[in-house]
Amino acid sequence: MRVLLGAFGDPGHAFPVLALGAELVARGHEVGIETWARWREPAEAAGMTFAAAPEYQVFPTREVPLKPYEAAARAAVTTRDFVRSFAPDVAVSDILTAAPVLACELEGVPVATLVPHVFPYLPPGFPPFSIGARLPRTRVGRALWAKTDRLVAKGLEQGRLEYNDCRARLGLPPLPYPHTGLSRGLTMIGTFPQLEYPRVWPAWTRVIGPMLWEPGGPAVAPPAGSGPVVLVAPSTSQDPSGSLIDAALTGLADEAVRVIAIAPEDRPAPANAVLVPWMSYAGTMPHCDLVICHGGHGTVARALASGVPVLICPAAGDMAETAARVDWAGVGVRLAPRFGTPSGVRLAVRRALRSRALRERAGELADWARLHPGPAEAAAQLERWAATVATASSRAGQPAA
Numbered sequence: 001m002r003v004l005l006g007a008f009g010d011p012g013h014a015f016p017v018l019a020l021g022a023e024l025v026a027r028g029h030e031v032g033i034e035t036w037a038r039w040r041e042p043a044e045a046a047g048m049t050f051a052a053a054p055e056y057q058v059f060p061t062r063e064v065p066l067k068p069y070e071a072a073a074r075a076a077v078t079t080r081d082f083v084r085s086f087a088p089d090v091a092v093s094d095i096l097t098a099a100p101v102l103a104c105e106l107e108g109v110p111v112a113t114l115v116p117h118v119f120p121y122l123p124p125g126f127p128p129f130s131i132g133a134r135l136p137r138t139r140v141g142r143a144l145w146a147k148t149d150r151l152v153a154k155g156l157e158q159g160r161l162e163y164n165d166c167r168a169r170l171g172l173p174p175l176p177y178p179h180t181g182l183s184r185g186l187t188m189i190g191t192f193p194q195l196e197y198p199r200v201w202p203a204w205t206r207v208i209g210p211m212l213w214e215p216g217g218p219a220v221a222p223p224a225g226s227g228p229v230v231l232v233a234p235s236t237s238q239d240p241s242g243s244l245i246d247a248a249l250t251g252l253a254d255e256a257v258r259v260i261a262i263a264p265e266d267r268p269a270p271a272n273a274v275l276v277p278w279m280s281y282a283g284t285m286p287h288c289d290l291v292i293c294h295g296g297h298g299t300v301a302r303a304l305a306s307g308v309p310v311l312i313c314p315a316a317g318d319m320a321e322t323a324a325r326v327d328w329a330g331v332g333v334r335l336a337p338r339f340g341t342p343s344g345v346r347l348a349v350r351r352a353l354r355s356r357a358l359r360e361r362a363g364e365l366a367d368w369a370r371l372h373p374g375p376a377e378a379a380a381q382l383e384r385w386a387a388t389v390a391t392a393s394s395r396a397g398q399p400a401a
Contacts, residue, residue: 001029001030001089001090001383001386002029002030002031002032002086002087002088002089003021003024003029003030003031003032003088003089003090003091003092003382003386004031004032004033004034004082004083004086004088004090004091004092004100004104004109005017005020005021005031005032005033005034005035005048005091005092005093005100006033006034006035006053006079006091006092006093006094006097006099006100006101007033007034007035007039007053007093007094007097008035008094008096008097009035009036009038009039009053009055010237011298012116012117012296012297012298013094013095013096013097013116014035014036014039014094015116015211015212015213015214015298016094016114016116016190016210016211016212016213016298016374017033017035017092017094017114017116017211018033018035018039018042018043018046018213019211019212019213019374019375020092020114020211020375020378020379020382021033021043021046021048022046022047022048022213022375023375023376023378023379024379024382025046025047025048027379027383029379030049031047031048031049032048032049032050032051032082032086032088033048033049033050033051034050034051034052034053034079034082034100035052035053036052036053036055037052037053037055040052042215049086051079051082051086053075053079053097053099054074054075054078054079054099069098069162069163069165069166070166072098072099072102072166073102073166073169073170075098075099076098076099076100076102076103076106076170077103077170078099079099079100079102079103080103080106080107082103083100083103083104083106083107083109084107088104088109089109089386089390090109090110090111090112090382090385090386090389091104091109091110091111091112092111092112092113092114092188092382093111093112093113093114093183094113094114094116095113095114095115095116095120095181095182096181098163098166098181101181101183102166102167102170102172105172106170106171106172110185110386110389111183111185112183112185112186112187112188112382112385113181113182113183113186113187113188114187114188114190114211114378115182115187115188115189115190115191116190116211116297116298117190117191117297117318117321117322118189118191118195118196118297118318118321118322118325119189119191119196119205119207120179120318120321121179121182121202122197122199123199123200124146124149125142125143125145125146125149126145126197126199127145127148127324128145128148128151128152129318129321130317130318130320130321131320131321132314132320132321132323132324132334133145133324134324134327134328135197135328153178156178156179157178159178159180160175160177160178160180163175163180164180182204183204184204185204185385185389186204186206186381186382186385187202187204187205187206188205188206188208188378188381188382189205189206189207189208190208190209190210190211190301190374190378191207191209191210191297191301192209192210192301192304192329192365192368192369193207193209194329194331194364194365194368195322195325195326195328195329196325197325197328206377206381208374208377208378208381209368209369209372209373209374209377210297210298210301210302210304210305210369210374211374211375211378212282212298212301212302212305212374212375213375214280214281214282214302216280217278217279217280217283218276218278218279218280218283219279219280219283219284219287220260220274220276220279220280220283220284221274221287222258222259222260222274222287222288223258223259223271223272223273223274225258225272227255227256227257227258227272228256228257228258228289228290228353229257229258229259229260229287229288229289229290230248230252230257230258230259230260230288230289230290230291230292230349230353231259231260231261231284231285231288231290231291231292231303231308232244232245232248232249232259232260232261232262232263232291232292232293233261233262233281233291233292233293233299234262234263234292234293234294235293235294235296235299235315235319236262238294238315238316238317238319239294239315242263242267243340244292244294244313244340244345245261245262245263245267246342247340247341247342247344247345248261248292248342248345249261249269249270249273250270250342251341251342251343251344251345251346251349252270252272252273252345252346252349253270253271253272253273254270255272255346255349255350257272257349257353258272258273259272259273259274260273260274260276260279260284260288261273261274261275261276262275262276262277262278262279263275263276263277264277265277281299281302281303281306282302282306285302285303285306285308286306286307286308288303288306288308289308289309289353289359290308290309290310290311290349290352290353291303291308291309291310291311292310292311292313292345292349293310293311293312293313294312294313294314294315294319295312295313295314295315295318295319295320295322295323295326295334296319296322297318297322300312300322300326300332303362304331304362304365304366304369305365305366305369306366307359307362307363307365307366307367308362309331309332309333309352309355309358309359309361309362310326310331310332310333310362311332311333311334311335311345311348311349311352312326312332312333312334312335313334313335313336313337313339313340313345314334314337315337329361329365330357330358330361331358331361331362331365332352332358332362333348333351333352333355333358335348
């Protein structure tokens, strides 16, 4: 089949879609991908047809105000040209990327969604997504969190109205449901099922496992010695000043550990640390004992798939949610940002390295990942869904989109 993929250009969203595209090509499908120009080379090297996505302003500023979804509506017009030329049977869009969804709908192409982190659509009585609260353990806790349901529903309804206004500008009908970025045909959730709270899942969802991909790089050896190896893998976009790196290097300088950190190589470092500007996580993490990060899902998933516990000091976005799930699942330690100091990091690292249970549980997730590779499961789910869509179109007397 011919599959069109659309992805937001940040690594946490582009990498999972590139993983899916490479798997689909390996299975004999023709794949077109639209994402930021920086990913053209790896996409084309994997055999995909590449189109550079419009890199538009997403959030309004005082100088350049935007109506909600105005940029997505503009980009959908450009993306529609690529949809027409590639003529896909089905499409898959990253949850943050509205333009390919709108363009494909205008051209009658069925669209699935890929969520590159834990599922954001939580049932009533659960804590609001992304605030970092864990699943309540008692009836009283559930009742307290249920009091936030109305506020959450109000926000979701506002998002639905704004998205429907965008759709109206393109001549598309309104959607009757919230979380409009999730396909009711097929939504694939690229995380470990062990990080998802027990729940009744909607029929259109599938938890497929983490979608791991990286652009390559060297495997990095730790400093000489025999102490535990701690990898510090911060989010440069959320922590441009390097506060987590500073706290980790200072706090661990006199500890009996060996540190590998992603940071400029000219940055001062203690004797027990090696700094590199980039590395292969796949080649380095399996030889580590702990990964310190801000909680980007891709970094966390790679660590757990390597059997390594994580220490998360969340910065923004869904990182607090990931930290809560890691804590709940028993595969890591979370450190509140206010404690992201040298002494706070030092104490949290000691706690994590002392815990045999964390290592064992992370090893269980690594075993699961080896048996359930996310890209292969996603491709299989997409193939089954595409066949169902084609059958339904045939029975309706219409050609498959």
